[in-house]
Amino acid sequence: MQPFVYSRAEDAAAALRNGNASLPSAVESANQYLAGGTTLVDLMKLNVMRPRMVVDINALEKTAAQIELGAQGLRLGALARMSAVADSADIRKNFPVIAQSLELAASAQIRNMASLGGNVLQRTRCIYFRDTSYPNCNKRTPGSGCAALEGINRMHAVLGTSRDCIATYPGDFGQALIALDAQVEVQGQDGKRAFPFAQLHRQPGASPHIETTLKEGELITAFTIPALPFAKRSLYLKIRDRSSYEFALASAAVALDLEGDKVRDVRIALGGVATVPWRAADAEARLKGKGLDDQTLTEVANAAFAGATGHGHNDFKVELGKRTLTRALKQAAAMEIPT
Amino acid sequence: MNRAAPDPKQNMGKPEPRLEGRLKVTGEARYASDMPVNNPAFAFLITSPVAKGQITAIDLADAKAVPGVLDIFTHENTGDLKHLKYDPQGGGGSTSIQDFGPKIQHDGQIIGMVVADTYEAAREAAYKAKFEIATEKPSAGFHSEGVKEASPKKSEPKAGDAEKAFDDAAVKFEGWYGTPTQHHNPIELFTTTVAWNNDELTVYEPSQFMYGLKNSLASKVGVKPEKVRAISHFVGGAFGSKAQLTPRTGLVALAAKRLNRPVKLVATRDQGFTIATYRAETQHKIRIGAQRDGKITSFQHQGWELTSRPDAYAVGGVEDSARLYSFGAVKTDVKNVHADRNTPGFMRSPPVVPYIYALESAMDELAYQLKMDPVELRRVNDGMKDATGKEWSSRSLMQCYDEAAAAFGWSKRNAEPGSMRDGDWLIGWGCASAVYPTHMGPAAARVQFSADGQARVQIAAHEIGTGILTVVGQIAAERLGIPVENVRVEVGDSVLPPAPVAGGSTQTASCCSVVAKACDAINARLNANGGTPAPAPRETVGTGTGRNHEETFARLGVATLEEYAEQVPKEVKPNPVMGLVVDPMKKLYSGSSMLGGGSHAEKLMYALGAEFVEVRVHRLTREIRVPRIVGAFAAGRIMNTRTARSQYMGGMIWGISSALHEATEIDPRYARYTNDNLADYIIPVNADIQQLEVILVPEKDDLVNPVGVKGIGELANVGTAAAVANAVFHATGVRVRELPIRLEKLLTA
Ligand SMILES: Cc1cc2nc3c(=O)[nH]c(=O)nc-3n(C[C@H](O)[C@H](O)[C@H](O)COP(=O)(O)OP(=O)(O)OC[C@H]3O[C@@H](n4cnc5c(N)ncnc54)[C@H](O)[C@@H]3O)c2cc1C
Numbered sequence A: 001m002q003p004f005v006y007s008r009a010e011d012a013a014a015a016l017r018n019g020n021a022s023l024p025s026a027v028e029s030a031n032q033y034l035a036g037g038t039t040l041v042d043l044m045k046l047n048v049m050r051p052r053m054v055v056d057i058n059a060l061e062k063t064a065a066q067i068e069l070g071a072q073g074l075r076l077g078a079l080a081r082m083s084a085v086a087d088s089a090d091i092r093k094n095f096p097v098i099a100q101s102l103e104l105a106a107s108a109q110i111r112n113m114a115s116l117g118g119n120v121l122q123r124t125r126c127i128y129f130r131d132t133s134y135p136n137c138n139k140r141t142p143g144s145g146c147a148a149l150e151g152i153n154r155m156h157a158v159l160g161t162s163r164d165c166i167a168t169y170p171g172d173f174g175q176a177l178i179a180l181d182a183q184v185e186v187q188g189q190d191g192k193r194a195f196p197f198a199q200l201h202r203q204p205g206a207s208p209h210i211e212t213t214l215k216e217g218e219l220i221t222a223f224t225i226p227a228l229p230f231a232k233r234s235l236y237l238k239i240r241d242r243s244s245y246e247f248a249l250a251s252a253a254v255a256l257d258l259e260g261d262k263v264r265d266v267r268i269a270l271g272g273v274a275t276v277p278w279r280a281a282d283a284e285a286r287l288k289g290k291g292l293d294d295q296t297l298t299e300v301a302n303a304a305f306a307g308a309t310g311h312g313h314n315d316f317k318v319e320l321g322k323r324t325l326t327r328a329l330k331q332a333a334a335m336e337i338p339t
Numbered sequence B: 001m002n003r004a005a006p007d008p009k010q011n012m013g014k015p016e017p018r019l020e021g022r023l024k025v026t027g028e029a030r031y032a033s034d035m036p037v038n039n040p041a042f043a044f045l046i047t048s049p050v051a052k053g054q055i056t057a058i059d060l061a062d063a064k065a066v067p068g069v070l071d072i073f074t075h076e077n078t079g080d081l082k083h084l085k086y087d088p089q090g091g092g093g094s095t096s097i098q099d100f101g102p103k104i105q106h107d108g109q110i111i112g113m114v115v116a117d118t119y120e121a122a123r124e125a126a127y128k129a130k131f132e133i134a135t136e137k138p139s140a141g142f143h144s145e146g147v148k149e150a151s152p153k154k155s156e157p158k159a160g161d162a163e164k165a166f167d168d169a170a171v172k173f174e175g176w177y178g179t180p181t182q183h184h185n186p187i188e189l190f191t192t193t194v195a196w197n198n199d200e201l202t203v204y205e206p207s208q209f210m211y212g213l214k215n216s217l218a219s220k221v222g223v224k225p226e227k228v229r230a231i232s233h234f235v236g237g238a239f240g241s242k243a244q245l246t247p248r249t250g251l252v253a254l255a256a257k258r259l260n261r262p263v264k265l266v267a268t269r270d271q272g273f274t275i276a277t278y279r280a281e282t283q284h285k286i287r288i289g290a291q292r293d294g295k296i297t298s299f300q301h302q303g304w305e306l307t308s309r310p311d312a313y314a315v316g317g318v319e320d321s322a323r324l325y326s327f328g329a330v331k332t333d334v335k336n337v338h339a340d341r342n343t344p345g346f347m348r349s350p351p352v353v354p355y356i357y358a359l360e361s362a363m364d365e366l367a368y369q370l371k372m373d374p375v376e377l378r379r380v381n382d383g384m385k386d387a388t389g390k391e392w393s394s395r396s397l398m399q400c401y402d403e404a405a406a407a408f409g410w411s412k413r414n415a416e417p418g419s420m421r422d423g424d425w426l427i428g429w430g431c432a433s434a435v436y437p438t439h440m441g442p443a444a445a446r447v448q449f450s451a452d453g454q455a456r457v458q459i460a461a462h463e464i465g466t467g468i469l470t471v472v473g474q475i476a477a478e479r480l481g482i483p484v485e486n487v488r489v490e491v492g493d494s495v496l497p498p499a500p501v502a503g504g505s506t507q508t509a510s511c512c513s514v515v516a517k518a519c520d521a522i523n524a525r526l527n528a529n530g531g532t533p534a535p536a537p538r539e540t541v542g543t544g545t546g547r548n549h550e551e552t553f554a555r556l557g558v559a560t561l562e563e564y565a566e567q568v569p570k571e572v573k574p575n576p577v578m579g580l581v582v583d584p585m586k587k588l589y590s591g592s593s594m595l596g597g598g599s600h601a602e603k604l605m606y607a608l609g610a611e612f613v614e615v616r617v618h619r620l621t622r623e624i625r626v627p628r629i630v631g632a633f634a635a636g637r638i639m640n641t642r643t644a645r646s647q648y649m650g651g652m653i654w655g656i657s658s659a660l661h662e663a664t665e666i667d668p669r670y671a672r673y674t675n676d677n678l679a680d681y682i683i684p685v686n687a688d689i690q691q692l693e694v695i696l697v698p699e700k701d702d703l704v705n706p707v708g709v710k711g712i713g714e715l716a717n718v719g720t721a722a723a724v725a726n727a728v729f730h731a732t733g734v735r736v737r738e739l740p741i742r743l744e745k746l747l748t749a
């Protein structure tokens, strides 16, 4: 591991003084914020990330770890731990999809360490990205090629890919956020701003090393989720190789607003299959006003995966993703909603 | 009694708690890398990023500039190390690829090692060392260009005219099966610490063979064996990966000598995939001819096994698959396929895991073809003789089936695939046989017995987690007629009398036999001097009540009696090698463990079992879960029902793992392992294992060895993968013939 300077920021201003990343590529940036460290320290040990300066922001927990549910909706501090949010009774009742997306992620130990801010910025699990002995990874070394395209790519994405990168966005919580129209609050050198979570991540395109739209040194401070009464009927379905402690092969975050047998409104996001947290807007449009019969569900699932392309080992994810979505919608419709 | 400590049945010992249990749960147990040495320097390996090529230049300037770096070892300055003979049968070195360059023969080959004042400095310098490598295109596996097929020296059982019997058979079955590369991944990493004292050295390294480590390292560094002491009190899992000398050990010894300072190496998880051995991928072709009543008249089994370029390592499990049932005629064949890979090696139940998976899958397919219950198909082919006419020493396979089937509720099964459901979940039930040859090796031990009723047992056995400390303590307690608390057992040190390699499930049988012999010698001396005879063995496994020998000792005029014993099982023949008769005990002292038993003994000696599995497959998304597994096992005398159950339980879980999860992925373009970490090399987590039941079936077999013990450490993970695959077929109608069974293989249906 490369020697680095460790500094502890007592507040956001102090963090920002040291946190101005020097490059647009977050991977190569010489300065890194440290929250739970479960992504950062892991990648530092692998030499994938070699920061010179690590700025510990855990002291911000005092002001930026709150979980607040009000009439406007939900506000989650970026330093809130995954486990704390998953355990919140309010969230479990009003936004089950959020609680489940966190609870079904990683392990209990990691959830106790990891923050929400760090969680949405976790990096892909692409094996070639994580192993520096492979020279060809555009995300790690811009312009070097992509080893996964014709390599071992069972875990890779089928949606939002490019010729330069097919790495999956591995997180779960991001799907819940994007489905619920969440906003991100950030603080930077130029002050504070807020924007839709859907605009945080960038598809790889020709520059997979630029993963987000965050500006240099910007600090995520909170996520806000607008009130959505029908989110009581929401869930996160995660399909994976084993029962726990494993990333999704395919997942679906869904929320349903039912009127009798008809779908008045619906939210759909897909995980494990895309390069970024993935909102399936076309699929939502197709379901609105319809019933959850098999024919409609097939159309909805087809719409969700309309542009999907496999790369060999991961071809199955198209079919699996469709079935996961279908199952999630059926399960959501069958949910008993506590009043 | 509780679930973890079952009541002993006939011919079973008490569930004594592990003697070292407290040390382990309190963190007091010291594993090799925990052993304190004075002022150690820390090593970090540099491994090759390509599988085939030639190192053309090395630039260490940046690496050496890292503060704290003491030295860097590469092929350019390690020529002092001797070449260790490689033997595919085991012992000695784990591979003949022992050089650190310039030739690169597999991915992750060690090409250098940094030694520094701190681990962090060594690691950073390793990252900065630059190796220029002229890369060549490697051959990765079975289907790659440039691989070479050859016949390893393996016995290939044959009886009758299997081809003709197949042609004549009323019912014919042919099938192909495949198993993937797998790695042991013991939680304890591959570590080596070496400290020199003048011309003597002590090596602390987790080992399954203390005398192998001592003697092989002596040869590797060119010193006399008596100059080497190997210490490994506890091993945090090994499964075959720590039985032979890997190239790292000599390198660490050399570095410690050069630097005149103890050197400690803890290799990383990913390095562990390439610096030691693994279970190679296999392919199988099976042909079975049967009568309509299920009697198998012809069994043909061909196996292909991957290995490295230079080494003809093969497990050759036809030796066992050909014997499991009373087949009419048998024909077998084993081939090696040589590729640019590291040399594979022993991994828990090496021959039987892949070969019995193939056989037991085929048995299920045949049962469907015959419209016969798979348990009944096994019953029809059960018998006390194999196709060659050789008899079994004891065989309780159908007792295992009957007990496990009853506990599982097998009679309620509807055999029609896809017929059993619970809501959206398809339910499948499957079964298969488990089998493992009973091996024995020569062993020596020293026992001291004192007037105050305390005993001390010394044997360089290996506490790899199996419970050897405890069962050795129990046998001494039983023979000497004292409580087990009065016995102190010392293992894991090459200054103690040698035990055979902790491989082939030999330890309990071999160590207990020789310790019993030493105890009996002490009893004889006591009895000759008027002592009360020890209670008859067998009825009192580990339950001595205390004998008063004070008067006898007083008469003898000593406070302690000591006996040293050697035991060479009759199955280990002092076979002539190049005209010389070798003494198995001398061989053991010089670091080579000759094992006998299994199919090579006068009778067929095997432990057997039957496993029943329930799988659930989701109707839509097809993920596969195993909510229930029942296994019944018969293995001669059970020394301790607690440690036995633990072995069986671990085995069954491992079996589920190899059915559904475990596979080392290989990038065929580079012949490199890609999922070389515990996040991507998937094994079950707690949530995956729900109901697991172990049934100990009583069995008595006085032929196998003096203590009547059959090895059990490698029994329960055999057959499980087939039972799971058979259950998946029952649930879905999809027959998966390539492991692991992942959901995408069931999606098309
Ligand atoms: C074995 C394993 C299994 C896992 N399984 C899952 C899973 O199934 N599902 C899942 O969703 N996740 C999984 N994870 C990922 C885990 O959830 C993330 O590592 C974790 O959420 C990251 O949070 P952290 O606080 O530890 O981030 P850190 O590691 O501290 O930070 C991650 C990155 O974000 C930056 N950062 C952190 N906080 C901020 C902020 N407030 N503003 C700006 N930048 C910031 C850091 O500089 C760094 O680059 C797994 C991880 C591991 C190691």
Ligand code: SF4
Pocket (backbone or CB within 6 Å): A124, A126, A127, A128, A129, A136, A137, A138, A139, A140, A145, A146, A147, A148, A149, A164, A165, A166, A167, A208
């Ligand atoms: S998929 Fe992306 S992260 Fe993976 S190797 Fe290709 S460029 Fe790198």
